[in-house]
Amino acid sequence: MTEPVEQLATLLRKARVQAGLSQDEVARVSGLSVRGLRDLERGRVRKPREESLRRLFAVLGIHGSDRERILASVAQHPRPALAEQTSPLPSVTVDVLGALTLCRDGAEVPVSGSVPRAVLGLAALRLGRPVSREEIVDALWGDRPPATWVSQVHTAVGQLRRLLDPQHARGSRTGRLALARTGYVLDLEADAVDLHRFSRRFQGARAGVDGGARDEPPSEVAMEAALVTLDVALRDWRGPVLSGEPVGVRDQPVALAAAGQRLEAVLLLADLALRLRRADLAIEHLGPLARAEPYHEGLQARLILALAARGEQAAALESFAAVRRQLVTDLGIEPGPQLRYAQTLVLDGEHTRSLDPRFADSSTEAYRGPEPVQDDWTAPRMLPVDLPDYTGRDHELSLITDLLTCTGDGAAPPARRPVVAVAGMAGVGKTALIVRAAHRLAPAHPDGLLYVNLRGADDAPLRPADVLARFLRATGVNGPAIPQDAASREDMYRSRTAQRRLLVVLDNASSAAQLRPLLPGGTGCSVLVSARTRLSALEGARWIALDVLPSEQSLALLERVAGHDRVHTDRAGAEEIIHLCGNLPLAVRIAGARLAEHPRWPMSRLAAPLRQERQRLDQLTVGDLAVRASVEISYRDLRPRARQLFRLVSLLDSPDFPARVAGAVLGTPAAEALVPLTELVDANLVAETDPDEAGQLRYRFHDLVRLYARERAEAEDGAEVTQTAVRRALGAWLTLAERFARDVPGPCYAALAGCAERPDLADLTDFAHVDPLRWFDAEQAALRAGVLQACRGGLDELAYELAGSLEKYFDLRGMYEEWRATNEQVLRLCHARGNVRGEAVMLRGLIDVRTWNTSHHGDDGRDGSGTAMGRMLTDALRLAEMFERLEEPRGRSDAEVAVAWGYCAAGEVDEGLRHAGRALDLAAGAGHVGGVARAQVALALAGHVTPGGGARALHHLEKALVAARALGNARYEASVLQFLGMTYGAMGDAARSGACLDESLAISRRYSDRFTEALTMLALARLHLTTADPRARSEIETALALGRRFAMPHHVAGALTLLGQQALASGDAPEAVACLGEAVDLWRTRGWPRYLAEALTACGAAHREVGDPEAAQRCWTEAADLFTTLSDEEAANQVRDLLTRGTATPLASPVAVPSSGHQLE
Structure with a gap:
């Protein structure tokens, strides 16, 4: 289109000069870049974009045949070339303004399946911000998700990643649909999604006509530019947002706000078009929305004016009459001020007048908004009194205020403010929060404040029709004028609130059905809701989940109720009280009130009975406030199966639990347990946490709710039922722990199972790709709590098997203190109950952790209990006898390996070889491959602690390596x-x-x-x-x-020995004395006389170098005696030679520092 391009360049330059505008001014008003405009005026753009040209023509006032000819030429060459600063249209676009459409490189890509479509639609609405899995589930399935929802969402995300980018690597969590910490994020340019492109254009158009002085209308150039931008923006709309998708997807707050923004855009376009005498354009955009919104007076009034402006005065007046008939028939009201004003303008022939005063012609009087409110409206003031001692929740208060006063991102208020709803467990402070927020919001709602307690937790919640009658009376409607039927009351309520700025507070709601009729009709109205459960069916609500108070805020609340001086006098006592209250605001308030009632009580007077779990709920009662009664309301509303799960799962001492354990408690598969479990979550009796390290959702009780549930279990379930539930849960954890422990690399002990009951967990396919270590990371706290609960309940078989399943994990994660404490407690139980097998398994692990770790007092040997290796030998000999009595050759092989290490450490190599050989025979005979590997390493150890034994050690180590690799045990392979x-x-x-x-x-x-x-x-x-x-x-x-x-003292001693020897060789004798002195002290506690002798030899040399010959003599004398005891006369003579000659030359270390027993076992 060479010729049209040159004509365009000439036309633009001429029009701009005639208008007296600079390139900067035209670029700013039209939204183009200066460079783009310059290229257009110089004929450098071969294929300009139609949208850009329309904006330029509007700004420069270019009309007529030249305009149409150039636009027609552009239409014949649809491929866009840029005149703007924006990049070319993205290679991937997602359209949501109508049916969901995905395009890649300009070609539509089908998206099949409701779940992938929902995920893509939600992510496009939230472009650049994460969509959580919970939001996806709520949008698709509400409060009844299928048991397979996790896999469905994961599959959908993988499918979408490949549709968005065919080159996407399978399994990668990045790309155009990336995994964020809180959900999935669609990473595209803003203009790649039509909704966000529309929003940008609308905001720009509105800013263009709002940017001038407030007392002057915008220029005609600015209005022309805004009109063109709005026209282009609105043509992206093909229908309702995400039409055809499930209601939970298409009724997202962002989608509802976009629909409101579309309405604003059409109203603004109509006002501009009327002012600029473009009636056809106004009617084109007004018609569809006016038909969809028959009661919207602003739309209908502008359509009437546009029809008249096009010369159709009769049609305009008939339109007014039709709207009036519908308002009177359906709602029983007459047309409002905008409609009456439009009718007057048509009758007076002033139909080009705009309803927006910004665009009024200076020669005529503009419409100034609705007439004064009629006298029959009474502004209600129904809020309860704000609590004088209200404390905390500053973040939630600010969030509510932001949501109900603006969009929160600096943009103008949306067409309709969202419903803000607060959900949380009983006693968490929902009512107090929304009442405090309502008092803050009162000045922004001059037409009144409506409040009602909907009694959603009562047996008979309030009926919406009764609440509507109350609201109508509160706003000035006399009793006889209130309609009798519910639908008419709702219509009257909506009509009366349509033009109001009203705040409606709906406290303690029971269901979305109870709430819907009570939502006001005005876009200037705000709604605050509280409910114990999240009412997913309430469309367009912004939910705020309320948790317990942080500790500092709980302490501040106690201080306000009980008194500042009281709390600060005994802060530790006050902190204990709020801890025992679980930071639950109701409980803290009750505790504070009880202290206030008894000003002479010390904190300990209330804390003492609170420490007793059976008394705690009795103590948390004052007046008509009681924690127990508050929780009981929620419990009473549960269905029988959910009540049963609530009672039985509370018996577990674990801090949290997964759904599979809940299923075991009920004796059902996990999928079936999800139904009552979800009911408990919805009732805020159990909290659902984010997925754990293994990808499982976890569930937890508040401490006070757990106490109430245990009360109900004691009252409603017999001892046999409760004990069975606990055994099932611990058995389920044991089954899973054994399944994953097999794949945790570590010491090659024989897995010695007992006779603990294990429920049938047949379907474990969802764990097929779970990393065993990640599973233990997620469950280790629960497993440790389960071990302790089994100990308290005398369940010795479950206790020792659970503890045994944790040993390799403890070892790998370096959790030695937890390993020790767990095994020691179970050991005591098994000993008391005569469970020799359990006692032996626990002792086997304790030998390891006590030998190689010193995080516990006494294990360093300095308390007179002997050396670490000496105690190891004593315990291992006893362990071998226990396994021999049990006729358990695999366990005895493990014990004999430990015996061999003990003898080798003491220098009794022949005895060590004998026991290592016995271990090898036992393991080989029992098919214990791990035992074979351990025994071969023990045989190799003899080569390490005797000079010249390297070849023999290599022989055994090569066999050990083969066995370790056959086991697939990478950590043991690393040790070999x-x-x-x-x-x-x-x-x-x-x-x-x-x-x-x-x-x-x-x-x-x-x-x-x-x-x-x-x-x-x-x-x-x-x-x-x-x-x-x-x-x-x-x-x-x-x-x-x-x-x-x-x-790990063996490691420390070996490192210090090497550091000291290195320092001595480099001439830093003082450093050598310090390092070697500490090494000697450590080796004395370890029970390796050879390595103690080596350290003493080097330490003597270091003392000689610093001028302390007496200390050197003592070190060398002891070292020589040790080498003699070890029958190593060659080394002993070398040291005696040092004594004789007094030389400072250290003995070269002939033997390596020993490797760890537990890693080589």
């Missing part, structure tokens, strides 16, 4: 590789040593196995010291830091 690397290093094969150690280090870091990592770092440092590699220093320091952090 570490030991191989140390053996190769001791034999002088640095290359093989480094390769084995590097592989071991990579595996241990992959699993965050700090124990093995630290030992491997020490072995690498020892290897690098022999070659003067500078990496050695940092490797030693890393191992030392890990050893101190995880209380």
